[in-house]
Amino acid sequence: xxxxxxxxxxxxxxxxxxxxxxxxxxxxxxxxxxxxxxxxxxxxxxxxxxxxxxxxxxxxxxxxxxxxxxxxxxxxxxxxxxxxxxxxxxxxxxxxxxxxxxxxxxxxxxxxxxxxxxxxxxxxxxxxxxxxxxxxxxxxxxxxxxxxxxxxxxxxxxxxxxxxxxxxxxxxxxxxxxxxxxxxxxxxxxxxxxxxxxxxxxxxxxxxxxxxxxxxxxxxxxxxxxxxxxxxxxxxxxxxxxxxxxxxxxxxxxxxxxxxxxxxxxxxxxxxxxxxxxxxxxxxxxxxxxxxxxxxxxxxxxxxxxxxxxxxxxxxxxxxxxxxxxxxxxxxxxxxxxxxxxxxxxxxxxxxxxxxxxxxxxxxxxxxxxxx
Amino acid sequence: xxxxxxxxxxxxxxxxxxxxxxxxxxxxxxxxxxxxxxxxxxxxxxxxxxxxxxxxxxxxxxxxxxxxxxxxxxxxxxxxxxxxxxxxxxxxxxxxxxxxxxxxxxxxxxxxxxxxxxxxxxxxxxxxxxxxxxxxxxxxxxxxxxxxxxxxxxxxxxxxxxxxxxxxxxxxxxxxxxxxxxxxxxxxxxxxxxxxxxxxxxxxxxxxxxxxxxxxxxxxxxxxxxxxxxxxxxxxxxxxxxxxxxxxxxxxxxxxxxxxxxxxxxxxxxxxxxxxxxxxxxxxxxxxxxxxxxxxxxxxxxxxxxxxxxxxxxxxxxxxxxxxxxxxxxxxxxxxxxxxxxxxxxxxxxxxxxxxxxxxxxxxxxxxxxxx
Numbered sequence: 001x002x003x004x005x006x007x008x009x010x011x012x013x014x015x016x017x018x019x020x021x022x023x024x025x026x027x028x029x030x031x032x033x034x035x036x037x038x039x040x041x042x043x044x045x046x047x048x049x050x051x052x053x054x055x056x057x058x059x060x061x062x063x064x065x066x067x068x069x070x071x072x073x074x075x076x077x078x079x080x081x082x083x084x085x086x087x088x089x090x091x092x093x094x095x096x097x098x099x100x101x102x103x104x105x106x107x108x109x110x111x112x113x114x115x116x117x118x119x120x121x122x123x124x125x126x127x128x129x130x131x132x133x134x135x136x137x138x139x140x141x142x143x144x145x146x147x148x149x150x151x152x153x154x155x156x157x158x159x160x161x162x163x164x165x166x167x168x169x170x171x172x173x174x175x176x177x178x179x180x181x182x183x184x185x186x187x188x189x190x191x192x193x194x195x196x197x198x199x200x201x202x203x204x205x206x207x208x209x210x211x212x213x214x215x216x217x218x219x220x221x222x223x224x225x226x227x228x229x230x231x232x233x234x235x236x237x238x239x240x241x242x243x244x245x246x247x248x249x250x251x252x253x254x255x256x257x258x259x260x261x262x263x264x265x266x267x268x269x270x271x272x273x274x275x276x277x278x279x280x281x282x283x284x285x286x287x288x289x290x291x292x293x294x295x296x297x298x299x300x301x302x303x304x305x306x307x308x309x310x311x312x313x314x315x316x317x318x319x320x321x322x323x324x325x326x327x328x329x330x331x332x333x334x335x336x337x338x339x340x341x342x343x344x345x346x347x348x349x350x351x352x353x354x355x356x357x358x359x360x361x362x363x364x365x366x367x368x369x370x371x372x
Numbered sequence: 373x374x375x376x377x378x379x380x381x382x383x384x385x386x387x388x389x390x391x392x393x394x395x396x397x398x399x400x401x402x403x404x405x406x407x408x409x410x411x412x413x414x415x416x417x418x419x420x421x422x423x424x425x426x427x428x429x430x431x432x433x434x435x436x437x438x439x440x441x442x443x444x445x446x447x448x449x450x451x452x453x454x455x456x457x458x459x460x461x462x463x464x465x466x467x468x469x470x471x472x473x474x475x476x477x478x479x480x481x482x483x484x485x486x487x488x489x490x491x492x493x494x495x496x497x498x499x500x501x502x503x504x505x506x507x508x509x510x511x512x513x514x515x516x517x518x519x520x521x522x523x524x525x526x527x528x529x530x531x532x533x534x535x536x537x538x539x540x541x542x543x544x545x546x547x548x549x550x551x552x553x554x555x556x557x558x559x560x561x562x563x564x565x566x567x568x569x570x571x572x573x574x575x576x577x578x579x580x581x582x583x584x585x586x587x588x589x590x591x592x593x594x595x596x597x598x599x600x601x602x603x604x605x606x607x608x609x610x611x612x613x614x615x616x617x618x619x620x621x622x623x624x625x626x627x628x629x630x631x632x633x634x635x636x637x638x639x640x641x642x643x644x645x646x647x648x649x650x651x652x653x654x655x656x657x658x659x660x661x662x663x664x665x666x667x668x669x670x671x672x673x674x675x676x677x678x679x680x681x682x683x684x685x686x687x688x689x690x691x692x693x694x695x696x697x698x699x700x701x702x703x704x705x706x707x708x709x710x711x712x713x714x715x716x717x718x719x720x721x722x723x724x725x726x727x728x729x730x731x732x733x734x735x736x737x738x739x740x741x742x743x744x
Contacts, residue, residue: 030508031534032712037508039515046510046542070540071509077574078538081601081624085535088627089652089688136402136409137443138418143411162403163457166450168442170418202449204609205577229453231603237576252453255460280461316461340404 001045003066004104006083007097009260010061021050021063024093027086028067046071062096074107076272077233096260098267105305111275112243114308115301115333118275121221121246122157123194127364128327129335130155130357131248131313132342134180135162141171145179147349151342152187152195154353155361157335159184160224161200163250173199173211181218198222198248205234212242226250228264232272239273248313249274261292266299269310276311278337281326284317290329297330313337320352323359332367336360373417375438376476378455379469382433393422393435396465399458400439418443434468446479448644449605456631468632470639477677483647484615486680487673487705490647493593493618494529495566499736500699501707502527502729503620503685504714506552507534513543517551519721523714524559524567526725527733529707531556532596533572535622545571545583553590570594570620577606584614593617598624604644611645620685621646633664638671641682648683650709653698656689662701669702685709692724695731704739708732 006028012020029048030037037043045068052064072078084095100108111117119125134147151159159180167173177199184197201211201223208230215223223245227235229252239247249269265279277300282290297312312330315337326336338356345352378400384392401420402409409415417440424436444450456467472480483489491497506519523531531552539545549571556569573583573595580602587595595617599607601624611619621641631640637651649672654662669684684702687709698708710728717724 029536030510031505031536032507033716036712036715036718038718039511042508042510046508070542071536073538073540075538075575075579077576077580077601081535081538081574081598084627085598085601085624086688088625089623090627093627133403135404136414136418138402138414139411163453164401164403164443166443166445166447166453168445170442202453203447204449204605204612205581206609206613207447208449208605209577226453226457229449229457229603229605231601231606233576233580233601234603234606237578240576241578251461252457253460255462255465316458340408343408344405346408346410 002069002101002103004069004083004101005051005097005099006065006067006095008063008065008087009056009094009096010063011059011092012061013059014055017053017061017063021053021061021065024063024087024090025050025065028065028082029071031086069101069104072104076108076236080232094260096263098263102305105307108271108307109273110270110304110307111247111273111310112239113246113275115311116308118246118311121194121196124157126332126368128332128360129157129311130360131158131160131335131337132156132353132356133160133162133337133339135164135339135343137162137164137168138170141176141179144171144176145183148180148183148197149187150350151353152184153191154350155191155193155357156195156353158196158198158222158248160198160248162339163200163224163226163252165200166202174214177215177218177220181220196222198224200224201238202226202230205237208234208238209241212238212245216242216244220245222246222248224248224250226252227269227272227274228253232268236272246275247273249277251279261288262295262299266296270300270304270307274310276313276335278313278315280316281314281318283322284315294329297334301333309333311335315339317341320356320359323356324363327360327363332364374441374473374475376441376455376473377423377469377471378437378439378467380435380437380459381428381466381468382435383431383464384433385431386427389425389433389435393425393433393437396435396459396462397422397437400437400454401443403458441473441476444476448480448608452604466632468635470635474677477679480643480679481645482642482679483619483645483682484611485618485647487683488680490618490683493566493568496529498704498740500704500732501529501683502732503530503532503707503709504528504725504728505532505534505709505711507711507715509534509536509540510542513548513551516543516548517555520552520555520569521559522722523725524556525563526722527563527565527729528567528725530568530570530594530620532570532620534711535572535596535598535624537572538574546586549587549590549592553592568594570596572596573610574598574602577609580606580610581613584610584617588614588616594620596620596622598622599641599644599646600625604640608644618647619645621649623651633660634667634671638668642672642676642679646682648685648707650685650687652688653686653690655694656687666701669706673705681705683707687711689713692728692731695728696735699732699735704736
């Protein structure tokens with residue numbers, strides 16, 4: 001018998017925390033009163049157990065619950081359901097930690113490329129990396145392809161669709177994919193520096209799969225996916241079926257949960273196969289504090305069984321002026337994503353994007369002690 | 373040009389609410405500073421607009437945002453992304469309302485059966501309905517089938533898997549499906565009253581589809597699915613591909629602190645095709661207040677374009693003693709789900725379940741003025 005440990009923060013009066021923790025353990029396993037269970041094996045092997053309760057603040061406790069791995073198998077959907085299914089509906093419970101025993105962890109291959117695969121693809125063994133988005137949605141395909149070309153000429157490593165782009169009439173998926181892929185490839189051939197276009201794959205599973213197939217046919221190497229929008233199990237399935245793509249995970253719809261950001265955007269997305277994870281950086285349009293951002297980046301890169309490290313991609317209203325500060329904070333195993341703050345340059349877009357690329361790469365040279 | 377209206381509660385100082393509302397509108401459409409947009413058509417047709425800001429409490433505002441339907445098409449994943457993608461990541465924003473213009477609503481068929489289809493299937497034109505779950509997980513298939521038989525003999529309308537049941541070694545999906553389906557069918561033939569077994573379909577899309585196919589082959593008519601676990605777009609896809617099933621939606625992983633419960637479990641699940649929605653009732657193991665529960669039930673049944681009404685299934689620690697109170701609260705277009713509170717009867721399970729069925733049906737007879 002093996003058990004995983006899920007950790008929760010529970011707000012409770014001290015005299016009720018033991019009962020609340022037990023109730024959570026039952027909710028996440030047998031979902032019925034213990035008195036309704038006659039089978040001793042179920043009581044011994046299936047009922048989840050509270051293994052630790054620790055006060056962390058006034059009226060708040062950190063609770064470890066051990067959940068039997070035989071309730072999960074290797075199904076990613078069932079993993080979600082067992083660790084944070086029903087108890088996600090409880091007030092004052094937040095899911096903050098997950099420790100998988102080696103044999104369960106071994107069933108999840110995690111990132112198929114991760115940091116080393118992305119660095120190899122980009123020909124960037126050490127330096128921090130750059131990312132931008134073509135936007136706004138609503139532009140015709142020809143305009144989007146022109147943006148792709150400009151960004152690739154400026155040397156951006158990965159040029160992604162804005163995550164609002166799907167298969168709209170004003171820029172149909174296949175047409176956009178072909179035009180942008182070609183624009184980036186041609187510009188990259190001109191500069192001699194590899195740049196990659198990452199189309200956004202979104203939709204119900206059958207549409208998603210068809211779009212992934214087309215992207216593969218067109219030679220796409222990197223794709224953008226929002227795992228919480230399409231559903232974590234659908235994301236895991238896509239990674240499994242199309243392991244050749246580098247998966248850049250977008251955080252959209254990820255706020256609709258009570259999962260700690262580092263757990264969701266760090267550990268869980270990596271477990272399910274994201275190679276690089278976009279998350280909302282401190283000081284931008286979103287409210288995560290620096291320690292939360294550091295915890296996400298750390299979870300993505302920390303040693304974890306045989307899983308490859310995934311690449312942190314802080315984003316969300318980043319400004320060019322912050323490049324060095326961000327790299328001081330995150331270190332070189334980082335891809336910076338700046339979008340709108342490049343586009344405000346309008347007709348000077350190529351120059352401003354070049355400055356972005358140059359500042360990131362200069363930082364990398366300085367950090368590695370290479371000549372400038 | 374058509375626009376949907378999404379409504380949010382935003383906590384803000386009064387002097388900042390206009391700017392915050394505008395920022396949300398831009399986040400949910402063009403995702404970049406307006407100054408970066410040169411294309412007049414994008415400014416006119418794609419940028420979302422704040423159409424109303426109304427104070428609802430000290431420091432809290434109700435904000436209506438109009439989002440262009442051309443950004444969505446008919447993709448359920450893209451709908452999620454556009455109405456509550458990035459802004460789900462903002463502190464102090466809750467998504468509380470959605471009004472779709474008729475031509476967008478017409479692209480979502482909603483429940484394929486809904487209340488009328490379920491009533492026809494069950495042969496129950498007016499009375500409230502009953503539901504129970506086989507549990508706990510961990511029991512061998514033979515035990516689960518025995519529970520199914522007992523519940524069907526007692527006359528429960530729908531007998532569902534506990535949502536913790538997947539494809540575990542102790543009760544493999546196909547074996548369980550066949551045994552439980554047979555047990556219910558045979559017992560139902562003995563009583564002459566229709567009862568239906570609802571297996572839990574869970575997994576990544578390819579596994580899900582395969583399991584749905586098997587369930588269809590085995591003559592299953594009702595299935596249990598947790599749309600937030602498998603992902604809303606995967607759920608919509610399943611409903612689209614297997615429209616013959618009655619879909620009973622489970623709320624697991626729906627701990628959406630920032631989506632109003634009535635919006636998520638009422639409007640959105642119905643929009644995506646749930647025929648019946650399990651939600652956590654007041655006074656049980658979960659914390660929803662009575663007005664929230666009433667709002668969920670009301671959203672499921674309210675007139676809404678051409679969409680069939682969906683059936684409310686209040687659940688989560690319900691007790692037999694509350695049957696009449698619950699039916700007073702919800703009315704007869706309701707299916708009551710009691711699980712563990714039946715199982716505590718152990719060897720008297722048949723009798724206690726019969727009492728459940730009889731009390732619900734007696735309530736229906738009294739309400740319709742039929743002879744007892």
